[in-house]
Amino acid sequence: MTITQKLILRFVFLYFLLYIYPYGFEYTKEIDPNNFSFWKGVTTWFGKVFLGWEYNPNMLLNGFDSKYDFTRFLLIAVISIIGATIWVFIDSKIKKEYNNKLKILLQTILRYHIGLxxxxxxxxxxxxxxxxxxxxxxxxxxxGELNGMNFVWAFMSYSKFYGITAGLIEVIGGLLLLFRRTTSLGAFLLLIAMTNVVLMDIGYDVIVKMFAIHLLLMIVFLMWDDLKRLYDFFLRNKPSTAATYLPLFEGRKGKNTRNIIKGTLLLYVFISFSFDMTERIKQQHSNHYKNFTSSHEIELFVKNGDTIPKSKINGNRWNKIRINDLSYLPETLMILNEDNITQRYKFTVDTLTKKLHLTDFYGEDKTQHKLTYKALENKVYIYEGIFKGDSLRMRTRAKSISDYRLTRNGIRWIRDLE
Structure with a gap:
C-alpha cells in the first residue's frame, strides 16, 4: 500500500468515525447523544474563529443542513487530515503492517452503521x-404555498404503495449488510436507493441533504473493491471474481466472539426497534375519529346572536374548520379565521351526546371548550356551543378525504373502465 493510499484510508477512517460519533447513533433510541457529545463547544468555537459565524446555542439545528452541521463537517475534515498525516508518520517509524485489519474494521463499522x-x-x-x-x-x-420539502412529503404520503416499497428496499438492503456474504448485494441495492434519495433531497431542497450524502459516500467506500468487478461485469462483459469481506476476528475464538457481539447487538436492536415503532404507530395511526377527518367550509356564522357575513374581515368570523385524525397531528382541530390566523386544538368526540371537546394544542390554555354537532343531509353540519365566553352557532359543509380529486381514486389499471 502506497503512502497516498495509507493517508486516504486513515483519513476516511477518522472522518467517518468522528462523523458518526455520537449523532449518527439514531438506532440507539435509549441513548441521548447530547449527554456524551463533545462537539457543541469546539464546533461553535471553530466556526466563530475561522468562519466568522455566530451561533445560537439553543438553536444549533443539528442534522438539518445548518451552519452548525457544515462547521462540524469542516472541523472533522481538518482533524482527519491532521490525524491521518500524524498517523502515517508514526507508522513509518514503527514499521508495523496492519492496513488490511484497519480496512476490515472500517468496513465492519460501516456495514452495521449503514445497515441499522x-x-x-x-x-x-x-x-x-x-x-x-x-x-x-x-x-x-x-x-404554491408548499416549499420543496413539503412537496416531497405530500408526494410520498399520497401513495402508500410507493412509500412502503421504498421502505422495503432500504430494509432489505440494510439487512443484507449485516452479513458478510450478502454485503455486496446489499451495498449495490442501497447504492441505487440512496442515489435516488440524494437526488431528491438536493432537487427539492430537503433539509437533510448532507445526512443522505454522507450515507451515500459510506456506501460507495464500503463497496469500493466491488466497483471494478461491477465495471468489468456490466460494461466490459468480462467474468468477475466473487467479492470477499473478511471477518474482523479470525479463528474459532474469533468466531465465537463475533457471534456473541452480533447476537447481542441484533437482539438489542430488535427489541429497541419494536418498542420504538409500536409507540410511533400508536401515536400516528390511532385513528380514533377517522370518520371525522374533514374540512368544513362555514356557510353561516352566528356569534352572540349576531350573524357575521363572509365579507366582513375583522377576525371575528371563522372561515373554516379542519378536523384531522391522520398523519402527524392526529385528533387535532384547526380553526381558520378570515384574517388568516389559525388556532389548533386537541379534540375528543362523544358520539352519544354528539359533543366535541376542545383543548389548546400547545397546552398554554387549560380551558376545555364544548361544541355540539348535528349531521344533516349532503354533508351539512350544525355546530353550537360556548367558545371562549362567546355563544356560537355555525352551519358548515364538510369535505372528506374521498371528496378531493387527488384522493378520490386509487390505482386504476384500466383508465376508461367505469
Missing part, C-alpha cells in the same frame, strides 16, 4: 411514519 440506519428509516416508511399519510391540512394547502 437504513433499516430504521426503511421501517418508518413501511409503517407510514416518516412521511405520514395524506391528510386534510395537506389537501387544503395550495400547491
Amino acid at each position: 440506519t437504513l433499516i430504521l428509516y426503511g421501517l418508518s416508511k413501511v409503517f407510514l411514519l416518516q412521511f405520514g399519510t395524506m391528510d386534510i391540512d395537506t389537501l387544503e394547502t395550495p400547491i
